[in-house]
Amino acid sequence: MTRIVGVVSGKGGVGKTTLVSNLGVSMAQEGKKVAVIDANLSGANLGLQFGLISYPTSVHDVMRGNTTIGDAMYKHPSGVDIIPASLSIEDLDVEPRNIKREILDNLSDKDFVLIDCATGLDRETMVALEMCDEVLLVTHPELPTISDALRTKTIAKRYDKNIIGIVLNRVNRGDELKKENISAFFDLPVIGVIPEDHFVRKSIEAKNPIILEYPRHRVSREIKRITHYMLGKEYKHKEGLLDRILSFFRI
Numbered sequence: 001m002t003r004i005v006g007v008v009s010g011k012g013g014v015g016k017t018t019l020v021s022n023l024g025v026s027m028a029q030e031g032k033k034v035a036v037i038d039a040n041l042s043g044a045n046l047g048l049q050f051g052l053i054s055y056p057t058s059v060h061d062v063m064r065g066n067t068t069i070g071d072a073m074y075k076h077p078s079g080v081d082i083i084p085a086s087l088s089i090e091d092l093d094v095e096p097r098n099i100k101r102e103i104l105d106n107l108s109d110k111d112f113v114l115i116d117c118a119t120g121l122d123r124e125t126m127v128a129l130e131m132c133d134e135v136l137l138v139t140h141p142e143l144p145t146i147s148d149a150l151r152t153k154t155i156a157k158r159y160d161k162n163i164i165g166i167v168l169n170r171v172n173r174g175d176e177l178k179k180e181n182i183s184a185f186f187d188l189p190v191i192g193v194i195p196e197d198h199f200v201r202k203s204i205e206a207k208n209p210i211i212l213e214y215p216r217h218r219v220s221r222e223i224k225r226i227t228h229y230m231l232g233k234e235y236k237h238k239e240g241l242l243d244r245i246l247s248f249f250r251i
């Protein structure tokens with residue numbers, strides 16, 4: 001059965017799109033069939049992280065009923081199927097529409113459909129939430145972002161979504177709020193702690209998810225840990241000498 005997972009947050013810029021692109025590749029590397037959908041209709045950028053810049057059809061056309069989701073899908077060399085949103089400002093006026101039926105009809109061969117959701121509590125976000133069955137909540141380990149994420153958690157619960165857990169992103173050693181505090185605060189497991197690292201930006205600029213660009217990087221390892229958690233598998237990574245050297249040079 002296809003698992004439709006929405007990646008949500010309270011605030012924008014916390015790392016949802018980066019998580020969706022990397023998690024998609026990581027799941028494909030685990031042999032899963034994966035599609036990623038950009039449901040951030042007014043702030044599309046998921047395709048860009050894969051180097052997908054120009055495309056004739058997008059999720060906007062699917063929402064308008066002009067095309068099927070299968071016709072707005074582009075294959076990345078990693079095996080991930082990308083359903084991008086339009087980058088054109090002409091498309092900003094599209095009425096968000098729940099396309100869950102299309103997902104179920106056209107993407108039933110996928111193990112996972114990952115949805116890069118919009119931020120905020122407006123209709124665009126609600127429509128994205130309606131499409132999925134489960135959600136992953138991404139936040140920074142700082143109070144204002146957490147309090148917004150808590151509101152999103154309440155809404156996801158109201159929509160009856162299964163909340164898989166929290167992903168903490170851009171974590172620094174000196175952060176005051178620790179994983180355990182945040183887990184208790186949300187009453188949810190923290191399934192990944194992704195460090196703040198400039199190699200994330202370097203990979204975005206290279207238009208290649210970090211898990212492909214720097215597979216041994218500590219951010220990539222954390223993505224793999226989250227993937228394993230979602231697949232119900234144990235993640236065993238014994239840090240070797242090379243990892244320690246790379247980590248010393250912050251690579």
Ligand SMILES: Nc1ncnc2c1ncn2[C@@H]1O[C@H](COP(=O)(O)OP(=O)(O)O)[C@@H](O)[C@H]1O
Binds near residue numbers: 016019169171
């Ligand atoms: N772990 C990280 N370390 C450093 N920078 C990051 C990290 N995660 C994301 N970023 C930066 O934050 C920006 C916003 O991330 P993005 O995934 O687009 O967030 P969202 O989709 O939630 O708006 C990215 O362009 C990237 O430069």
Ligand SMILES: [Mg+2]
Binds near residue numbers: 013017018040045
């Ligand atoms: Mg985004």
